[in-house]
Amino acid sequence: MQQRNSSCATHFETRLTKRHLISLTDLSKSEMERIFALAQEIKLGNAPPSLGGKILASCFFEPSTRTRLSFESAMLRLGGNVLGFAESQVTSAQKGESLLDSIRVIGSLADVIVLRHPKSGAARAAASVTSTPVINAGDGANEHPTQGLLDLFTMQELLGEVQGLHIALAGDLKYSRTIRSLILALRHYPIRLYLVSPPELPLPREMVQSIRQAGIKFSYHEDLFEILSKIDILYMTRRQAERSNDSLSIPYLLKKEHLDKVKPTLKIFHPLPRLAEIELAIDTTQHAAYFQQAANGLFVRQALLAMMLEG
Amino acid sequence: MHKKLSVNAIQEGTVIDHIRAGQGLQILSLLDILKEQQQITIGIHLKSRSMHFKDLIKIERLFLTEAETAEIALFSPMATVNVIRDYQVCHKYKVQLPSKIEGLFKCPNHLCIVNSEPISSCFDITASFTKVFLRCVFCGHLSSREEMVL
Numbered sequence: 431m432q433q434r435n436s437s438c439a440t441h442f443e444t445r446l447t448k449r450h451l452i453s454l455t456d457l458s459k460s461e462m463e464r465i466f467a468l469a470q471e472i473k474l475g476n477a478p479p480s481l482g483g484k485i486l487a488s489c490f491f492e493p494s495t496r497t498r499l500s501f502e503s504a505m506l507r508l509g510g511n512v513l514g515f516a517e518s519q520v521t522s523a524q525k526g527e528s529l530l531d532s533i534r535v536i537g538s539l540a541d542v543i544v545l546r547h548p549k550s551g552a553a554r555a556a557a558s559v560t561s562t563p564v565i566n567a568g569d570g571a572n573e574h575p576t577q578g579l580l581d582l583f584t585m586q587e588l589l590g591e592v593q594g595l596h597i598a599l600a601g602d603l604k605y606s607r608t609i610r611s612l613i614l615a616l617r618h619y620p621i622r623l624y625l626v627s628p629p630e631l632p633l634p635r636e637m638v639q640s641i642r643q644a645g646i647k648f649s650y651h652e653d654l655f656e657i658l659s660k661i662d663i664l665y666m667t668r669r670q671a672e673r674s675n676d677s678l679s680i681p682y683l684l685k686k687e688h689l690d691k692v693k694p695t696l697k698i699f700h701p702l703p704r705l706a707e708i709e710l711a712i713d714t715t716q717h718a719a720y721f722q723q724a725a726n727g728l729f730v731r732q733a734l735l736a737m738m739l740e741g
Numbered sequence: 742m743h744k745k746l747s748v749n750a751i752q753e754g755t756v757i758d759h760i761r762a763g764q765g766l767q768i769l770s771l772l773d774i775l776k777e778q779q780q781i782t783i784g785i786h787l788k789s790r791s792m793h794f795k796d797l798i799k800i801e802r803l804f805l806t807e808a809e810t811a812e813i814a815l816f817s818p819m820a821t822v823n824v825i826r827d828y829q830v831c832h833k834y835k836v837q838l839p840s841k842i843e844g845l846f847k848c849p850n851h852l853c854i855v856n857s858e859p860i861s862s863c864f865d866i867t868a869s870f871t872k873v874f875l876r877c878v879f880c881g882h883l884s885s886r887e888e889m890v891l
Contacts, residue, residue: 453881528858549854551879570852572880610881636876636883673852 446737450557450564454575454614462615466583468733469726478736480509486735487540488514489532490567491523491547496702496724497567497576501544504731510739513540530559537562541739545569548672563738571605571673577701578611580730584723585663588697592619600626600654601667601681601707603633605674608701609667613637617644624661626651628681631669654682659691665699666707686711699723754779754801756823756830757813762786764816765796771812771891772805779803792819811839815866815873815886838868846875846889850882 450456457465468478486505490498494516502512515521522532529552536543537560545553550570557564568574585592597616599609603625616623623646625633632650641648651657658664669681686709689696700708700720712718760768765783769775780801789795796817805813805822813820814836824832844861855862855877864875873886 529854530858530860547854548852549857550850550852550881551848551854551877554879555854555858555860570854570880572852634882636881639883 445740446734447740448561448563449738450553451575451734451738452553452557452564452566453573454578454611456575459618462579462582462618465579465730465733465737466586468736469583469729470587472732472736473726473729478508478732479740481505481735481739482509484510484542484739485540486510486512486514487536487543488512488516489536489543489545490514490516491518491521491529491545491552492568493517494546494567496727497546497574498544500724500727501565501567501576501731501735504728504735507728508732508735510541510735514544530555533564534559536560542735565734565738568607570607571610571670572607573611573614574607574701575611575614576727576731576734577608578615579734580727581608581612581665581699581701581723582615583730584699584719584726585697587726588719588722589662589695592616592621594620594622595662596622596624596660597663597665598624598626598651598654598657598661599633599665599667600624602631602669603627603637603667604631605670606667609633609665610637612665613640617641617646621646623648624651624657625649626654626657626682628652631681654684655688658688658696659693661696662693663697663699666704667701668703668705668707680705680707682707683709684712685709686715689715689717692717750828751780751782751799751801751825752828754799754803754825755805756825757798757800757805758795758821758823759789759792759817760796760798760813760820761817762792762794762796765798767816768796768813769798771816772800772809774800774803777803810836811842812845814838815842815845818868818871818873838866838873841865841878842875846891848877848880848882849884849888849890850877850880853877853880853882855879 488502505512533556542563544565544567545556546567547569550572552569553566566575603609696717697719698717702724765785782799784797786794787797818838820836822834823830843863848855848862863878867874876883
């Protein structure tokens with residue numbers, strides 16, 4: 431059982447109360463680091479004050495395993511309650527109700543809304559019609575901010591300092607919302623980026639602009655395997671077939687034999703679910719970080735909810 | 742050979758000058774005034790000392806709103822507006838790019854929520870040299886003005 435620790439109160443010097451989390455542009459570097467510090471405390475068994483009596487509305491208009499269950503588990507472990515739905519078929523969206531009308535009602539029933547929707551910008555639109563905090567759990571090909579947070583949290587946990595790292599982002603850079611959020615999380619740190627994708631899945635213009643504005647050095651590559659020996663982190667994504675009309679081939683297939691000449695400290699990340707882009711044999715190597723990455727989602731989301739709903 | 746004005750002066754109304762060549766008809770469409778009774782004179786590809794070629798629109802008895810001026814700036818950032826009273830230019834100003842524009846354009850991103858929900862589009866506007874860029878405030882998609890559809 432987690433101990434309630436009064437030292438967690440110091441993390442609430444940074445208030446996120448009544449704020450939406452739609453994009454990682456909504457958080458400063460210091461706010462992210464406060465969330466990570468609290469997440470680490472929680473992971474060590476020091477729970478923040480209870481959220482008893484608070485309700486989280488879990489509104490998933492798109493399928494999810496990790497994110498939905500992670501948020502719901504986080505809220506329940508904090509002493510709060512959960513209501514909601516896991517698919518749009520059971521909602522009045524089937525009767526033609528607009529998303530915004532649904533959010534107006536849901537906002538009056540809960541203390542926080544966690545929203546996943548197939549359309550980009552849905553979370554921002556939802557936040558415009560309710561004062562109840564909205565957490566974007568993934569909107570189309572736009573962003574997945576809590577994934578970006580847990581990705582960066584895990585990078586720091588495994589490699590210490592993020593600054594100076596060489597990080598490759600590989601796969602579907604065009605439609606992957608986790609890539610977008612991760613770039614926005616990393617923009618605060620002096621790193622080297624390798625953008626690895628087939629020509630039909632390039633990183634969108636606005637994200638390239640974000641990287642430039644952050645002063646981060648980057649390069650484009652089509653061949654993942656030519657840069658493997660140079661990098662500290664490989665972040666792989668699957669092709670987001672549900673958002674494009676492109677063919678279904680998997681951009682890169684990473685096999686255990688490809689890791690013969692990589693740095694011993696290389697860590698491989700993936701937001702999951704994976705298809706065949708990472709061979710199963712890699713799971714048991716020291717390079718595989720993706721399951722630890724997924725597990726950290728619980729602690730990061732607990733920290734975020736505690737900071738948003740405290741008081 | 743005598744130099745002659747291509748366009749006559751108006752008594753009262755608005756002259757939109759220094760319109761980017763070829764954009765005059767687009768701006769007329771934008772202002773949606775063709776159904777009104779005002780006399781409109783338009784010059785296309787007129788010679789210009791500052792721009793080589795320009796378009797120009799004269800509209801009798803019509804004065805632009807701030808919103809209309811902002812929309813003109815999106816298509817012709819260098820345009821100037823002359824307010825005419827009693828055949829005289831009583832006020833002249835350059836159009837200013839707005840920082841935001843709502844409801845005018847569709848979002849080019851087919852995945853954007855504004856294309857499937859009853860939500861007005863909204864874009865943050867930036868300019869780099871003479872190129873205008875619009876970023877959807879909802880989905881973040883960045884487009885040049887030329888890529889936008891009304």
